[in-house]
Amino acid sequence: MADVPSNAPSHCPGTGSDNAGKASACQGCPNQAFCASGASKATDPAIQEIKDKMASVKHKILVLSGKGGVGKSTFSAHLAHGIASDDSKQVALLDADMCGPSIPKIMGVEGEQVHQSGSGWSPVYVEENLGIMSIGFLLSSLDDAVIWRGPKKNGLIKQFLRDVDWGEVDYLIVDTPPGTSDEHLSIVQYLSATQVDGAVIITTPQEVSLQDVRKEINFCRKVNLPIIGVVENMSGFVCPKCQHESQIFPPTTGGAMKMCKDLSIPFLGKVPLDPRIGKSCDEGKSFLTEIPGSSATVVYKDIIHRIQEHCATHQSDVEATA
Template sequence: MRVLREGCPGICTEQAGKASPCQGCPNQASCASGQTQGPDPAVEQIKERLDGVRYKVLVLSGKGGVGKSTLTAQLAFGIASDESKQVAVLDIDICGPSMPRILGLDGEQVHQSGSGWSPVYSEDGIALMSTAFLLSSAADAVIWRGPKKNGLIKQFLRDVDWGETDYLNVDTPPGTSDEHLSTVQLLSAAKIDGAVVVTTPQEAALQDVRKEVDFCRKLKLPVIGVVENMSVFVCPKCKNESQIFPPTSGGAEKMCHDMGLDLLGKVPLDPRIARCCDEGRPFLTEVPDSPACTAYRAIVQRVQRFCEVKLEEPKAMD
């Protein structure tokens, strides 16, 4: 498995193996010559397995603790509120799987059938697969090296029976490491519709988000847009706004302007979001009139519009 070094021009670019950051890289010769390792047979197997999944969306963040898993869940809840839509979530945060708790599925276990692993379904009809379902206790630490993590991700993508599904949202760990590269490469034939990148307003988070966007561009992964979580704090009682994380460099809005990205929305900090996640309840239906809920709904609509309009464009040209 190839790993992108700091400053890597990308394995599919004209500068691959020729740029200064490539010096000393073990992949330099093969990148420069255009030679690659033989295709992983799992790529085609995964394509066939996901043939019934219409849209595939990655949720990424450069830094931990910015609300990526929370956004993944709200995207799922929001899309699933349309009863005609089938929604699934794949949690590939191997060491810190939080989706079962957020979706109200703590303590569940995975079952196998003749067609593969069966995902676990929430009361809202959302299908979920997560490492947490394979652990004997929620307190068990997953102490694995990269190859074993990559192997489990491959198994999730190849062996889980998602059936006919409209949206598969993939919750990833923070950063641009093995798990991300493996997921993008394994889904190369099945095609990823795009990535939603999550940040908070302060520059410490935005620094890492810029790297995340660079990662997407090097791997030719479309960026649907950026979500700024914890944008402001809106008091549930008096409705006054306070900035908990001041955007010293202009926040996500300026970053999106500078990098040519779409800002999908700014979600206010609301303590009721955390409570709903801890209790496994959908925030969108628990507190429907909150400013954060309004922001989430707009984000859901923009993500759906990106995926569905993109699919319809070729038809419009006929």
């Protein structure tokens, strides 16, 4: 699929989409007739370039959620921390949230600068085996707003995937913005030839979140993105002193577990609402190492183990069919 034209509307489906020139967003677009003719569906050379770049990345995991504010970036950060706790694993974390890049803050590298060499942009390293890339490193001020239309966001996503010198990486984790729009389509498009392991979908227990997550699941199915499983975040508050659990966000329709059962997708676990998780993120520290004995840490580690098991199985399946 070719790039979204620079003069396209904000919800352009992309020139290589089956809906190119036919979607409601195409009405009034100067490219509508050209896209509808099918002449635009040339293969984007960036897809092959990204495939070549990603040849050194064993596993690729997307962290998604249709809803904002469910703790997606927090989970992405702790997934990276958890895997990187094994010194033998090299981990990369890509912050693809262009308008709300919170990963630098959560990972404790806010204000760092990206350097460029002959081999591309160099990630910012939290540990020797944990590198990060984010638009947050490219802004002149922490308060700068990114006021971009879709095509410009898509162009930077392409650069992050093609031009960053990740090196030999065991796991690339991509933290995405909420929704099912431009950034998500671009990421799936550009990684389409690279054998993505799948998506981890984050939700909270209440129905208002689950409604949007069902849309995200539908998105994954439409673009043939495997679903590793769903994580229910903020699933009950556990008092740090007495360990009593209270339901702050009651699961009025059965929560994520019931949704997964109804939709026949894996349920990975419930992460309790622990205020110390937020405190660790504000301080740029890993909750898993700061509070190793908490019930949330135990759940995180179990979920991370399940994700790694899925990736190992996926790799075996790919090798068997190669």
